[in-house]
Every structure is written in structure tokens, then in C-alpha cells.
Amino acid sequence: MQFLIAWLEKYFLPLAGKIGGQKHLIALRDAFIGTLPATMAGSVAVMLNALLRDLPPLAFEGYDGNSIPVIREIIAVNGYVWNGTLAIAGLIFVFSWGYNIAKAYGVNELSGGIVSTAASIAGITFSFSGGITGLNLDAATVEAINAAGWSATTEGITAAGWGWLPLNNLDANFFFTAMIIGFIATMIYVKLMLKDITIKLPDSVPPAISKAFASIIPATVALYVVAIFYFVFSKFVPDMTFLQWLQKTVALPLLGLSQGFGAVVLVALFVQLFWFFGIHGPNVLAPILEGVFGVAQLENVNLFQQGGVDLVLEEGYMWVRGSFDAYAWYGGSGGTIVLIIALLLFSKRKDYRTVANLSVGPGIFNINEPIMFGLPIVLNPLMFIPFLLTPVVSVSIGYFATLWGLVNPVSQQVVWVTPPFLLSFLATGADWRAPIVTLVAMLVSFLIWIPFVIAANKMAPDAGQDDKIIADLEHDNKSV
Amino acid sequence: MIEISAGVHQDKIIELLNNYNEDGIQFTFNEKKGINLYFSTNIEDLEKAASVAKSVIKKQPWGSVLYFRSSPLS
Numbered sequence: 001m002q003f004l005i006a007w008l009e010k011y012f013l014p015l016a017g018k019i020g021g022q023k024h025l026i027a028l029r030d031a032f033i034g035t036l037p038a039t040m041a042g043s044v045a046v047m048l049n050a051l052l053r054d055l056p057p058l059a060f061e062g063y064d065g066n067s068i069p070v071i072r073e074i075i076a077v078n079g080y081v082w083n084g085t086l087a088i089a090g091l092i093f094v095f096s097w098g099y100n101i102a103k104a105y106g107v108n109e110l111s112g113g114i115v116s117t118a119a120s121i122a123g124i125t126f127s128f129s130g131g132i133t134g135l136n137l138d139a140a141t142v143e144a145i146n147a148a149g150w151s152a153t154t155e156g157i158t159a160a161g162w163g164w165l166p167l168n169n170l171d172a173n174f175f176f177t178a179m180i181i182g183f184i185a186t187m188i189y190v191k192l193m194l195k196d197i198t199i200k201l202p203d204s205v206p207p208a209i210s211k212a213f214a215s216i217i218p219a220t221v222a223l224y225v226v227a228i229f230y231f232v233f234s235k236f237v238p239d240m241t242f243l244q245w246l247q248k249t250v251a252l253p254l255l256g257l258s259q260g261f262g263a264v265v266l267v268a269l270f271v272q273l274f275w276f277f278g279i280h281g282p283n284v285l286a287p288i289l290e291g292v293f294g295v296a297q298l299e300n301v302n303l304f305q306q307g308g309v310d311l312v313l314e315e316g317y318m319w320v321r322g323s324f325d326a327y328a329w330y331g332g333s334g335g336t337i338v339l340i341i342a343l344l345l346f347s348k349r350k351d352y353r354t355v356a357n358l359s360v361g362p363g364i365f366n367i368n369e370p371i372m373f374g375l376p377i378v379l380n381p382l383m384f385i386p387f388l389l390t391p392v393v394s395v396s397i398g399y400f401a402t403l404w405g406l407v408n409p410v411s412q413q414v415v416w417v418t419p420p421f422l423l424s425f426l427a428t429g430a431d432w433r434a435p436i437v438t439l440v441a442m443l444v445s446f447l448i449w450i451p452f453v454i455a456a457n458k459m460a461p462d463a464g465q466d467d468k469i470i471a472d473l474e475h476d477n478k479s480v
Numbered sequence: 481m482i483e484i485s486a487g488v489h490q491d492k493i494i495e496l497l498n499n500y501n502e503d504g505i506q507f508t509f510n511e512k513k514g515i516n517l518y519f520s521t522n523i524e525d526l527e528k529a530a531s532v533a534k535s536v537i538k539k540q541p542w543g544s545v546l547y548f549r550s551s552p553l554s
Contacts, residue, residue: 009488014542021544278487278515280547373485373549376515 016274016284027100028179029286032294034096035089039298042085043413045078046305050412050429052078054308082305087167089298090174094120097178098186107193111215112186118219119185119226120178123233123242124169129160169243172298176251177243179291185222192218251295255317258292261399264319267293268328268395272388275333278378282333293321297413304411309429312411318402322410322427325366326434327398327441328391330420332368335390335445337420340371342449348457365417382459386452393448394441401437408434481510482530484517484537486548493517493548496540497533505532518553526552 019025053065053075065071085092098116102109133156137145145152150159192198198214205213233242240248257263267288274281282289297320303311331337340363343356352375359371377383401407408431414423420442421435428434484493490512497507497519507519507529521529534550537543 016545019545021541026544275547276487278547279545284545369549372547373515376485378485378487378515378547 016279019284023104024101024183025287027104028097029283029290030100030103031093031097032286032290034100035092038085038092039089039301039413040415042082042087042089043301045081046086046301047412047414047426047429049075049078049082050304050308054304055430086171086298086302086305088170089172089302090178091117091121091170093175094178094182097182101183101186102190105190105194107190108211108215111212111219112189115189115215115219115222116178116182116186119223120174120181121165122223122227123177123181123230124165125241125244126164127160127162128164128166129158131158132156169241171302172295173247173251174243175291175295175298176246176254180246181226181242185226188222188225189215189218192221197221254292255296255299258288258296259318261396264323264395264399265392268324268391269388271324272334272391275372276378276384276387289321289324293319293324296320297322297410300409300411301413304429309408309411309431312409312429313405316409316411318409319399320410322412322414323398323402324395325414325416326410326424326427327401327438328394329366329416330394330423330438330442331363332366332372333391334368334372334377334387335394335442336368336371336377337363337366338390338442338445339377339386339449339453342446342453346450346453346457352453352456364419366420366423367417382452382456386448390445390448393444397441397444398437401433401440406433407431407437481553482507482519482521482526482533483551483553484519484533484548485515485551486517486537486546487515489542489546490515490517492540492542493537496536500533500536505529507533526554 052071056063056065065075095113095117097113099109099113101116102112135154135156137152137154137157139154142152142154145157150157152158193215197217199216201210201213230242233245237245267285271281271285271289274284296317300312300316300320303316307314328335331340336359340356340359343352344360347353347356355371355374358374359368362368362370372378375383377387398407402409408428410427411429412427414427416423418426421438424434424438425432484497486493494509494512494517498509500507504523505528506522508521510518510520512518519533523529530550530552534548537546537548537550
């Protein structure tokens with residue numbers, strides 16, 4: 001074990017440290033985290049509407065929430081919340097992204113957010129057009145339609161308009177454009193700021209004004225560079241905006257790849273491996289967990305709001321960020337709540353039982369530091385196999401249950417401290433089968449843990465040491 | 481006394497905290513038991529000492545990805 005730790009510290013940790021400490025990746029992680037107030041508020045709105053509008057018709061024939069006083073008003077209020085949050089989640093992210101990049105470089109954060117937002121929005125289509133053909137309209141109808149500003153003939157109607165920002169360009173679909181264009185524009189802005197290519201005002205000018213003026217040249221250059229790129233792109237790819245092209249060629253294939261069983265298992269496995277060696281797995285893997293699976297989740301949440309679970313099943317993603325929480329990370333990463341139960345039932349070691357007792361409370365809310373460090377699991381060779389294996393098995397159960405339609409995909413964003421069964425129930429839009437899938441995953445994990453807990457009984461500390469270990473553990477109970 | 485539980489980079493943590501001396505707070509490495517490192521400190525507020533130690537480790541280039549625990553021991 002010492003050799004392995006030394007090897008890890010020499011070769012692997014520097015790499016993990018570089019990834020985890022890479023300022024752009026930290027900014028990306030913080031940008032996602034920064035959107036949480038909006039995305040969680042939007043998720044609450046979607047969930048409330050699911051409970052008040054979408055789910056009751058399944059149980060009560062003829063139920064229509066939109067026709068019931070008070071319920072109708074609550075649904076409408078939730079709609080407003082959704083409009084300002086998840087419907088424009090990409091727009092909120094792009095500001096957060098630019099803000100955090102600028103912050104990482106120590107330049108005016110507000111201008112960073114503005115540059116990122118402006119540059120990304122610049123490439124979105126502002127117009128729409130659509131039409132119906134094969135009609136047989138009379139002259140009076142054609143005249144009335146044309147008078148209303150549309151274009152009609154006796155055979156068809158064409159509607160076109162300008163000045164519209166389509167919501168499907170500002171929601172989860174916007175993330176990849178934002179990540180690329182927002183990054184390039186903000187980096188141009190940042191570099192020019194750092195080179196001090198700015199307008200300098202006298203000291204007598206208030207700081208807010210002088211800071212804004214200082215950003216003018218860098219921001220203008222950044223936006224012009226991006227605008228020229230959009231222009232050139234439109235010449236080469238006239239039928240698509242950059243966002244549409246990126247969606248088609250990068251985002252959708254990447255999100256598609258994330259839906260493969262191998263990708264899901266690999267992510268689950270690596271997170272566990274990192275945790276085991278005392279490295280913050282989700283932090284290191286945040287670009288994948290949040291940047292790919294998180295985006296897929298927002299897409300599902302939006303689909304649920306627009307068309308309920310049917311639309312999620314039709315157009316959504318099977319496995320998203322919250323799926324890990326729902327089916328594998330119950331009690332914390334590694335599904336450690338199951339280990340706590342196994343310890344309480346089968347462990348004969350006083351020290352292990354004490355740790356388990358101390359870990360139950362936090363474990364119910366998916367906080368597992370007490371057991372990770374108290375048992376410990378970190379760098380404990382005996383725990384290596386079950387700690388790695390159980391989430392992989394649990395993920396597989398959740399994955400195939402979702403794939404085979406035994407449970408609805410995760411379509412709600414639920415805070416990770418929600419207790420396990422409630423979490424999967426809420427995350428799937430109140431699908432009663434989800435807690436059952438979680439339970440099955442837990443039972444299988446439980447069976448995996450049992451032999452290792454029993455084996456640990458045979459490695460109990462010597463008499464006398466036991467009480468000392470327990471005394472230490474009780475001291476350790478309070479962590480910061 | 482405070483306890484730092486960390487699986488890796490224990491030597492770096494010991495060196496970092498042993499050499500830390502800011503705002504009148506100092507740490508002295510006492511012993512190592514498995515993944516746990518024990519430090520004594522010159523301030524009475526152990527909660528604060530544990531919190532400072534955690535923050536100092538987190539700020540290191542190698543500390544941002546560490547999964548560790550910093551606890552006061554009464």
C-alpha cells in the first residue's frame with residue numbers, strides 16, 4: 001500500500017492536481033455551481049407543477065390542475081419561475097462562465113460576464129420563419145392574413161419575424177456554445193485587460209465608472225473578433241447558426257456518448273477510485289459530471305416542464321447527473337449508507353460499530369465523511385473492492401432499469417442531501433418505481449458488503465486498543 | 481490538538497502546517513496514525529485552528545483536489 005501511495009503521489013496526484021487546480025476547469029466548475037440558485041429554483045417550480053398538474057391525472061381521471069382555482073394560480077406562478085430560470089439556463093450559465101473566468105484572472109468580473117453573454121448571444125438567430133402549404137384559401141382570407149403582416153397566397157401561408165430569441169437557443173442547448181464562444185471572448189477580454197490595453201481615467205473618476213471604461217477596449221475587441229468569426233462561419237455554413245452547427249456536430253454526439261453503459265460505468269468507477277485514495281472525485285471529474293451529464297439533466301428538466309415524462313422518454317436522456325445520486329451514491333459516494341447498515345448488523349468490532357452509529361445521522365443525508373475517515377474507507381485495503389464495486393453494480397441496476405423502461409429517467413434536479421429513497425422518487429418526477437430500483441441496488445450492494453464486514457471481524461484490534469480507538473473516534477465526531 | 485485525516489500528501493501537509501505562522505497561529509506535528517495526522521496548536525480555539533488548517537491546505541495547488549477532514553480534538 002505504501003508503494004502504491006508513493007506511486008500515486010509521484011505520478012498520479014500531480015496530474016489530478018493539475019486537472020483539479022486548472023484555473024479554467026475550476027472556473028467551469030464554479031460557473032455551473034454559480035447557476036445553482038436559478039436552476040434549483042426552476043427545478044422546484046417544475047417539480048411543484050409535476051405534483052400539481054402532471055401527476056394527478058394519472059391517478060384521478062378528468063383531473064385538470066389548470067381549471068382548479070388556487071392550483072391554477074400556483075401553476076401559473078411556477079411557470080414564471082421556470083421562464084426566468086431553466087428556460088434560459090444556458091443564458092444564466094454563460095454569464096456565470098465569463099464572470100468566473102475573469103475572476104480566475106483577477107480582472108473585472110462583471111465585464112467578463114457581460115462579454116461572455118454578449119459574444120454568445122451574438123450568434124443566435126433573431127428571426128424565425130415557417131409556413132403551411134397545400135391550403136385552399138379564399139381571396140378575403142388571403143387579404144386578411146396579408147393585412148395582419150403575414151404572407152399568404154391561396155395555397156399557403158408564410159410567417160416570418162425578426163426580433164425573437166428562441167428559448168431553445170437559450171436553455172441547455174446553449175451550454176456548449178457558451179462554453180466555447182464565451183471562453184474565447186472572455187479570454188480575449190482578459191488578455192487585453194492584463195496587457196493593460198485600456199482607457200485610463202483620472203483618479204477623481206468614481207471607481208465604478210473607471211472600471212467600466214477600462215473594459216471598453218478589451219470588450220469591444222473581444223466582441224468584434226467573435227462577430228467576425230460568426231460572419232465568416234455564416235459564409236461557409238449558410239444554413240445554420242454556429243449554435244445549431246455545434247449542437248449537431250459536437251454537443252449531441254458528446255451527449256450521446258455519455259449515454260453509453262461503458263461511459264456511465266467508467267465515470268462511476270473513477271469517482272470511486274479518486275475517493276478511495278483521498279482525492280475529491282467529483283471535483284476532478286466536474287467537467288464531465290457537470291459539463292456533460294449536468295447539461296443532459298437540464299435538458300430533461302426542461303423537457304419535463306414542456307411535455308411531462310412522455311417527452312422526456314421520447315427526446316430526453318436516459319442517464320443524467322442526478323441518476324448517479326439516485327441509484328448509486330445513496331448515503332454519499334460509494335453508497336455507504338448500506339455499509340453502515342451492514343456494520344450495525346454484522347460487525348462484531350466495537351470500533352466499527354461506533355463509527356457506524358456516529359455515521360447513521362449524516363449518512364441519511366448522504367454525508368459520509370464520518371465513515372470515510374472514521375472507519376476508514378480511504379486507503380483501507382479491505383474496503384477497496386466493495387467500495388469500488390458497489391457503485392458500479394448500483395449504476396448498472398439503475399442504468400438498465402431506466403433503459404428497459406422499468407423506471408422513468410431522472411428529470412428533476414434534487415439537492416444531493418435529500419435522503420435516498422425520497423431523492424430517487426422526486427428526481428424521477430415522483431415515479432414510485434424509482435425508490436424500488438434504489439432499494440434493489442441497495443440490497444445488492446448490501447450483499448457485496450457483508451463478506452467484507454465479516455472479514456473485518458477477524459481483523460479486530462487487540463483487546464485494550466479497542467477502547468482507545470473508540471475514544472479517538474468519539475473525539476473525532478466533530479469535523480470541520 | 482487537531483486531527484487531519486488524509487489519504488495522500490501527508491508529508492506535504494506536515495511540512496505545510498509545521499511551517500505555517502500567520503495571524504499568530506502555529507501548528508506542530510505530533511504524530512501519525514494511519515491516515516490521521518495530529519497537530520498541536522498555540523491557540524485555544526481548536527475549531528478555528530482546524531478551520532484554518534483546512535483552508536491553508538485547500539489553498540495549495542495540490543490541496544484543491546484532496547479529500548480530507550480537519551477536526552478539533554478536545
